[in-house]
Amino acid sequence: MKTHFGVLFDMDGVLVDSNPYHKIAIQEFCKRHGKNLAEEELLKKVYGRTNRDWLTNLFGTLSENDFQRYANEKEALFRELYAPYIKPVIGLLSFVRDLQTHHIPYTISTSAPPANVTFTLHAIGADHLFPVILDETFVTKGKPDPEIYLKSAAAINLAPTQCWVIEDSVSGILAGKSAGCKVAGITTTHSKEEISHADLVFSDFSHLSVENLASRI
Numbered sequence: 071m072k073t074h075f076g077v078l079f080d081m082d083g084v085l086v087d088s089n090p091y092h093k094i095a096i097q098e099f100c101k102r103h104g105k106n107l108a109e110e111e112l113l114k115k116v117y118g119r120t121n122r123d124w125l126t127n128l129f130g131t132l133s134e135n136d137f138q139r140y141a142n143e144k145e146a147l148f149r150e151l152y153a154p155y156i157k158p159v160i161g162l163l164s165f166v167r168d169l170q171t172h173h174i175p176y177t178i179s180t181s182a183p184p185a186n187v188t189f190t191l192h193a194i195g196a197d198h199l200f201p202v203i204l205d206e207t208f209v210t211k212g213k214p215d216p217e218i219y220l221k222s223a224a225a226i227n228l229a230p231t232q233c234w235v236i237e238d239s240v241s242g243i244l245a246g247k248s249a250g251c252k253v254a255g256i257t258t259t260h261s262k263e264e265i266s267h268a269d270l271v272f273s274d275f276s277h278l279s280v281e282n283l284a285s286r287i
Contacts, residue, residue: 075287076233077169078222078251079200081180083238083259086156086190088148093117095148099140100128120181120212121145141183149189158194159258161275166199168280175226177202179218179235181209202226214241216249223249234283243268252287254278 082088096116100107105128107116115127121141126132132140169176178187178200187205191197204222211217216230223230235246238259246253247267255268262271269286272278 074232075174075284076223076226076228077174077176077283078179078219078233078235078246079176080235080237080239080242081178081182081187081190084236084256085158085162085178085196086194087159087258088152088156088190089238089259091152091155092148095144095151096124098151099144099147103128120206121183123212145183145186149186153189153193156190156193158196159256159274161278163194163196163199165275165278165280166196170199172280174280175202175228176200177204177222177225179204179222181206181212181218183207212241213239214244214248216245219246219249219251223251232287234287237268238265240265240267252283254283 079085082092096112100112116124119127121144122137125137125140129136129140166176180187182205184205184207187203191200202225204218204225208221209218219233219235220230223233230250233251235242235249235251235253236256237243237246237253238256240260243253243255243265244267253268255265255271257265257271257273265271270282
């Protein structure tokens with residue numbers, strides 16, 4: 071089996087099915103600040119964007135201090151709401167251990183803040199399973215810009231063409247493709263049809279194998 075490749079995991083919607091709770095947290099945050107947006111407005115201006123993008127859409131130009139305060143408030147609210155329910159996507163931990171067995175390098179590649187990464191890994195019992203993590207502090211451009219995946223491939227000393235990206239979002243799949251990576255799309259957030267531009271589509275990690283990725287790289 072060809073094992074000279076890497077795997078770059080997005081976090082939200084990939085390691086955990088967290089996006090519904092991000093939406094709830096955003097809705098609650100907006101209400102707290104008197105921003106009663108209709109679902110259509112939330113879809114257009116808020117969901118799926120980086121904190122910097124959607125907070126600017128909500129409040130206009132913000133000082134760095136105000137931005138950090140709002141972003142920290144929203145993320146703390148998310149962690150509080152999600153804590154009782156968080157669990158790994160089916161098959162994830164076994165899949166990661168299989169990567170380790172085959173000495174395949176891998177990363178977490180996310181625009182989430184470090185506190186959310188720590189929260190997520192601790193909650194699912196994966197504190198020591200991900201030695202290479204690139205979070206929001208490593209990127210200046212959000213997806214679909216390929217920056218996060220170009221930097222992640224470099225972090226494990228591989229060319230992007232030697233890497234599989236695992237993504238749940240349309241913009242994330244575009245980021246992976248733009249970086250030159252192969253992309254496996256998981257159907258936690260979107261339907262199979264909505265992410266059909268990925269190189270392969272799967273529903274959870276019990277339906278993805280190291281062998282399958284190796285045969286297509």
